[in-house]
Amino acid sequence: MTTRGxxxxxxxxxxxxxxxxxxxxxxxxxxxxxxxxxxxxLEVRFASDQDLENYIKEQFAGAVLAPAEIPPISSTPPAxxxxxxxxxTPDYSDTNVQEAGVxxxxxxxxxxxxxxxxxxxxxxxxxxxxxxxxxxIAKVATDGPVDALYLVESRLVVLYQPIxxxxxxxxxxxGLPVVGSSPAVMPCWxxxxxxxxxLMVDVQDPANPLRLSDQLFDGDLVSSxxxxxxxxxxxxxxxxxxxxxxxxxxxxxxxxxxxQRNLQALQTxxxxxxxxxxxxxxxxxxxxxxxxxxxxxxxxxxxxxxGGSIVTVLTFDLNQTQPGFQAVGAVLDVRDVYASTSAxxxxxGDWNFGRPEQPQTFLHKFDLxxxxxxxxxxxxxxxxxxxxxxxxxxxxxxxVATSTGNWWSAAGRxxxxxxxxxxxxxxxxxxxxxxxxxxxxxxxxxxxGPRGFLVTFVQVDPLFTLDLSDxxxxxxxxxxxxxGFSTYLHPLGENHLLAIGQSGIxxxxxxxGVQLSIxxxxxxxxxxxxxxxxxxxxxxxxxxxxxxxxxxYWVENGLLAIPVDLYxxxxxxxxxxERGQQTFSGLYVYRVDTASGFSLQGxxxxxxxxxxxxxxxxxxxxxxxxSVYAVTPPGVFSAQxxxxxxxxxxxxxxx
Numbered sequence: 001m002t003t004r005g006x007x008x009x010x011x012x013x014x015x016x017x018x019x020x021x022x023x024x025x026x027x028x029x030x031x032x033x034x035x036x037x038x039x040x041x042l043e044v045r046f047a048s049d050q051d052l053e054n055y056i057k058e059q060f061a062g063a064v065l066a067p068a069e070i071p072p073i074s075s076t077p078p079a080x081x082x083x084x085x086x087x088x089t090p091d092y093s094d095t096n097v098q099e100a101g102v103x104x105x106x107x108x109x110x111x112x113x114x115x116x117x118x119x120x121x122x123x124x125x126x127x128x129x130x131x132x133x134x135x136x137i138a139k140v141a142t143d144g145p146v147d148a149l150y151l152v153e154s155r156l157v158v159l160y161q162p163i164x165x166x167x168x169x170x171x172x173x174x175g176l177p178v179v180g181s182s183p184a185v186m187p188c189w190x191x192x193x194x195x196x197x198x199l200m201v202d203v204q205d206p207a208n209p210l211r212l213s214d215q216l217f218d219g220d221l222v223s224s225x226x227x228x229x230x231x232x233x234x235x236x237x238x239x240x241x242x243x244x245x246x247x248x249x250x251x252x253x254x255x256x257x258x259x260q261r262n263l264q265a266l267q268t269x270x271x272x273x274x275x276x277x278x279x280x281x282x283x284x285x286x287x288x289x290x291x292x293x294x295x296x297x298x299x300x301x302x303x304x305x306x307g308g309s310i311v312t313v314l315t316f317d318l319n320q321t322q323p324g325f326q327a328v329g330a331v332l333d334v335r336d337v338y339a340s341t342s343a344x345x346x347x348x349g350d351w352n353f354g355r356p357e358q359p360q361t362f363l364h365k366f367d368l369x370x371x372x373x374x375x376x377x378x379x380x381x382x383x384x385x386x387x388x389x390x391x392x393x394x395x396x397x398x399x400v401a402t403s404t405g406n407w408w409s410a411a412g413r414x415x416x417x418x419x420x421x422x423x424x425x426x427x428x429x430x431x432x433x434x435x436x437x438x439x440x441x442x443x444x445x446x447x448x449g450p451r452g453f454l455v456t457f458v459q460v461d462p463l464f465t466l467d468l469s470d471x472x473x474x475x476x477x478x479x480x481x482x483x484g485f486s487t488y489l490h491p492l493g494e495n496h497l498l499a500i501g502q503s504g505i506x507x508x509x510x511x512x513g514v515q516l517s518i519x520x521x522x523x524x525x526x527x528x529x530x531x532x533x534x535x536x537x538x539x540x541x542x543x544x545x546x547x548x549x550x551x552x553y554w555v556e557n558g559l560l561a562i563p564v565d566l567y568x569x570x571x572x573x574x575x576x577x578e579r580g581q582q583t584f585s586g587l588y589v590y591r592v593d594t595a596s597g598f599s600l601q602g603x604x605x606x607x608x609x610x611x612x613x614x615x616x617x618x619x620x621x622x623x624x625x626x627s628v629y630a631v632t633p634p635g636v637f638s639a640q641x642x643x644x645x646x647x648x649x650x651x652x653x654x655x
Contacts, residue, residue: 046296053271059331061262092624093554101341103226105148106549108620118146124653132627132638134651137207154204167191190238194220218276223337231316236309237276294329315372326372340393379427381418392447397471401445419471433474446489457485480527487545495522513540531597539567539579552621560590561621587630602644604630
């Protein structure tokens with residue numbers, strides 16, 4: 001079994017939050033134009049399990065690097081993930097999502113009558129009553145922390161991680177340079193032996209939830225989407241490998257020798273040790289079914305190998321009483337996931353460390369029109385993306401916003417938008433807009449129909465308006481510069497944007513606080529700033545700045561709820577970069593109007609103890625009828641919107 005003459009010479013991973021960067025890396029196709037790999041097909045091409053086993057071993061064995069390609073170390077984490085825009089329903093607000101018709105998992109789900117709340121050991125079900133009153137009516141127990149939920153009519157889907165299956169670091173590379181007691185480069189951002197569990201629950205009677213199925217899958221959950229009755233989960237699996245050589249002396253002979261040593265080290269591993277497995281458990285926790293998650297008939301192989309883990313796309317049909325699943329897998333790098341109503345896109349990177357070429361983003365498209373995802377095309381674009389909002393599909397064209405250059409240096413940095421269409425050679429670049437705002441980086445992106453919006457930043461916040469109506473000729477139409485920067489852009493009708501970010505920089509060292517903005521974009525060539533609201537002093541932040549699901553805008557009533565950790569100076573600060581003192585943690589509620597701006601309706605404190613030691617890992621704001629709810633893992637707070645300050649209720653769900 002061969003890999004069609006292609007060897008791994010590039011990096012398929014990304015810089016982890018600490019030091020990690022996956023060493024099991026993908027390679028480029030020699031001489032292929034960026035964006036147009038040829039041929040660009042993934043195909044089911046394994047005639048037997050032995051062929052599949054050989055292929056996987058070759059991918060891991062061939063991930064060898066010359067010494068000059070070792071990436072630099074940095075302790076600065078990459079930017080966190082900003083947010084999205086769901087428009088809610090007439091009766092209650094819903095999870096804020098990027099695309100209409102594409103649901104996303106979250107810590108809290110509601111149908112307007114009940115709250116379903118993720119906790120460390122299960123899901124708490126809370127009944128909403130008149131006047132903001134609440135009652136704790138049931139709990140669905142899990143043997144591990146709940147990551148997120150879906151609610152589809154009377155079906156509750158619980159995504160959780162079983163206790164003891166968080167996975168462990170794998171640092172089995174020979175010859176890693178060491179800094180202190182830690183390797184300078186580690187493939188530790190993909191946990192080995194991690195598992196993801198999917199629990200299906202019937203909540204037709206929320207007070208008496210009925211467990212339908214509980215399934216465990218090898219792999220670390222990356223993301224998920226629900227479209228209609230079909231739920232798609234994307235996970236990555238890192239097998240336990242022996243120590244391998246990932247460096248050679250830079251010669252072709254040295255490379256061949258390193259690959260051969262790796263193949264020899266991998267020789268004793270079986271296919272069952274290399275691919276993920278699954279288990280199905282009954283209500284008592286007993287395993288009633290188990291086996292390989294993937295086989296030769298469901299594994300696909302990129303002709304441009306790219307990635308350091310085995311990525312699986314699992315699909316469930318939620319219309320089934322006892323939902324089974326379908327799976328498709330490949331050796332890929334996956335960082336971000338985007339979905340339209342018709343396609344699922346997985347992205348991975350090739351950072352090209354130690355080489356003059358710019359980093360690239362690989363894109364893999366799966367068609368969602370059938371009962372299970374079917375591979376459609378692949379492509380790549382120069383640069384790296386910020387998050388899922390860097391992508392959007394419109395009229396079968398994928399728009400992708402990237403930044404080139406290094407994030408730790410302004411030299412050579414630029415920003416781009418590429419339009420890609422599926423063609424004979426895969427996802428082909430049909431239009432490009434390059435080198436926007438040189439020296440800056442993208443802090444927020446949003447594509448809405450034929451229009452695009454980018455926020456870049458160094459000293460001020462340039463908001464670019466983009467005309468993408470002709471994907472072969474995307475163009476900048478307007479630009480507005482304002483102090484500070486936005487990290488999330490939310491559509492506010494046809495002609496306005498609602499943004500959250502941070503206000504102006506102080507001596508290049510920090511920012512005073514959270515900033516809300518309303519932009520008018522009806523005159524597309526001349527976007528204007530209509531209103532701004534600043535919250536707090538240096539140190540103030542909101543989860544909604546980097547997580548769109550914490551941003552709740554109820555469009556029918558013009559109400560906005562965001563969590564805020566408020567820091568304020570009690571006395572005149574001695575220096576511009578001095579943080580304030582924490583004085584509040586909880587939910588801010590605003591009425592938003594394009595004619596009058598922001599009107600604070602009230603605040604709901606969610607800390608029940610001293611601000612110095614109480615911490616909620618997440619907070620969600622929800623609206624139902626005339627009440628607003630601030631939901632945290634240990635408790636739910638509610639108030640009537642018309643009189644928030646005097647009507648606060650608290651339901652303790654910590655026990």
